[in-house]
Amino acid sequence: MHLFDLPLELLHDILSWSIKVRGIKRGLRLRLVNRHFAREVLVTLTESKLLDLYLRPVRSGQFSPGYAVGPAYLERRVLNERSGGAPILLRVRDVAQRLCQEGSDGRDVYDYVKELCPLVWNTCQVRLDLIWETDKIDVVNEILSRSDLESDVFIAAVYTGTLPVIATWSASGKQLGQERSLVFGNATQHAARSGSHDLIAAMIDWPYEDVFHEKRAWFLAQAAEYGRAEATQFIFNFKTEQHPWVFAKKRPRPGYPFVNQQTLRRINTPSKTIYNFVSEKRSTHLPATTFGVKENTDFLIYCAGHGWEEMATYYLTLEVLVDGHGSDAGDEEQRPLLAACKYGHENVVKVLLAHGASTSQPVLETAIKYGRLEIASLLLSQGAEAGQALPEAVTKGYRTLVRALLDRDGLKDLDLEDLLTRAIDIEDEVLFQLINSHISEFPKNELRAERTLVAKTKDLEYTSF
Template sequence: MAINILDCPAEILQHILLFTVLNRGVKRGLRLRLVCKVFADLTKYAVYQSLLLDHFYAPDVGYLWQIKNHHGAETFWHKYLVQRVLTEKDSAVGRYVDIREVAQQICEELGSGSDLRATVQRLCWLALDGKTTFPGRPRARSSSPREPYDDSPKYDPKLSLLSAAAHFSLMDLVDRLLSEGHCPTSCGDLFPPAMQVAAMDGNANMLERFQQHLPEYEELLGFHEWRGKAGPCSVIGAALRGDMDILSLALYPPSRTTIQNKDYAGQVFGEIGTLSPVGRTLRKAQRRTNNPEMFDFIDKFFKESMSVTDLYTELIWYSRAGVISMVRYLLAKGVPVHNPLGYARPVDPPLVEACKGGHDEIVDLLLQHGADPNYGADRMWPHTALPMAASSGSLTIVRRLLDHGACVNELTENLENLPAIWYAIAIEHTQMVELLLARGANLYAGGDVETKTAGWMAESALEMALELGMDSMADILRGHGIMVTSPMTNSGYAPWKRWPMLITASNFGEWAE
């Protein structure tokens, strides 16, 4: 008699899903959410239980989460961090125990009625800022500083506690830690420096308290950086918040004797060099805001405004980050959608970066401003839009690009740039595969269409499908007569092994939420 798996008790079904995820891996495991509503509710927790996320490669997720658009990925990783912090017992695994110990100390300061889980949840948002390329595993301990302006040891529990105390507005604890000599501009590694946390939180009283504790200006020998009442942590924190009032407080502490003077940290307003310590701070802050008014305001401090080429670089960065307010602002300023220097530098253009992240609104904006979806197809570099859109898993963007003339069978001179159909197969996106085939995608690229002899692209796709157990993709390929005649597994050129980050969509949120 056949047994319906959905009739199993929830505990058994959860156990089955756990072992299925362990077998399939993170990305393919999350695909189980599409099976039915029951699976949708339980699969995410099976992925958490597997602990595979400790080793999952997801570059930039969590980094600058305050301004980046990760399409919900930061929420997914935050929940995983909370679970790991609350349950991990081994202090040698990641930094989970360290975060929990800080949370316990905060709860002691808050007194009765404090909730450990709620405290951990707040601190894990701060911990996301200290991401690695493996967001589920906070950075390991090390002896080197995290930031160039940070002169503290890599791991200092008191500095981490100071950042947490600032976040929870525990002024008495902050004063005790400051009196012990712990500097608010230094990073204890678990969280951003306390002064930056105060600015990110918009806590003006806390920010002023830290300013009182610091010298006006102090250059850090060996780091070519500085610290003082006016930054750099506070300015960067204010930029991440996008709050002009907090930025004003960060730039001009109350201790200034001449409020009318617009000079900053001893540097003449409008004459600051971009390579000076203070100039580097301002430029870093400028790239960490999603507020066009703030971006423009900071630019006025410099001796020279950004050139068109510099602004084009910013357009690439904000397109990658998915910050639509800044992309719209830069396009309105007349920043070109293609490199003004032509092919002078091997970088991906804004459209490709937006495609990688699955930022459909930004893709629309760039296309409206004349971005060519086939730009760069005749070069060894960079990547091109349609394959990167396919790798991100966005059917909407793939369709949009095709409607704007993207070449469905695009093959660049760079053999590492596989066509869109290969990536659609790699991420098991049946609808995307069907769309690309309907629009004329060629499975016989490199082979012979007349005799239906597949080239290396289709053969590698079938070999990948068979090796990874992607039965639906294998059926589609075999249905078109594709066969594996020259296996790549042992050749060292199996694309699904060489480029896992391209199979792994950067737009992780669409898979997880």
């Protein structure tokens, strides 16, 4: 009988034991077999709660690429958590249910859970093992007590754009802008991303002068970075008669003139329209401030890391260092091309290459390390230096890239034992044979002894290699 012809319950049981025996890292690779496996492995992970034990040491948003399945895993855990189970999972579901009940756009509970889980996964300010915790109730309750259910519903409503909930909360007379949740993040951040002008105004409009200025400056920078041209202009002009902008190069008392000055000077944006608006305000309010090679290069690096093609193209027309400041060629945050490769912004990579950006190492290695296959192929076509790109490609199991690198550069100056170890470690026989086919000077009996030793050391199934 074919494996896929088995009853689902039996298939899930087999997969569960396979993952337990093989380990989570190798178990997750079963998702690569085909689409059916990808779906059923995720179901198995959820039903058996197999990821729970592997999420203890770190906070959300700090996981290796192997846990990219996290948001989908969390989504299934939220939808299927039993009554009386993990309080944080139940809070997420309760919030989704409230949004569904009070919303008016036809979204159901599943839609809201699907929308909220990536937010919780990426912004949750508690260790993820506490999200599914059912024993340390005192600790979990302390986390949830930082914001009540009503506040969490409002914060989630701002994030999801559930307008009836926002309107009800705003009409309650509460001072907006203080709502924070360890699970759902900050209402002001969500408002800056997508909130209406009225909501933003309510969050800025505090009775204290210094707080008003600091909030207006903060919202200005955030709206500009999100590319919201109308919101940026609205915020800059908000109540300027009652609270005119004041700027200072040094930090006086009160400190908001300095905050205003630094904010206007450092604003980044993906929009040329916003850039022109901000430049006009800089000329008016900061006439002595100049922007030279260093500043333009800093802006270019930021644009490259965020994928802002339009503004990256513009900065490259100014005085700028296309390869960054040059202090460390391997610093992903100081070299524009590395930043674009790391975060997968292929269009920006093309723009930088068109303007003569160097493809010296570790550019290709970085693209492969972060799984940017299209960018890696582009860099290969441009003759990028290999560096440690081949070992990285073997580790990731990228056969096409491994073949291209082997055909171009062979195995010169590379550690054969290391490559064998990496190929056997991911149990990819095709990849192993591909590397083997490029080894002409290595005796076959020594090769088999070498790969057997490596596999035994890793406690892997090596007989088929």
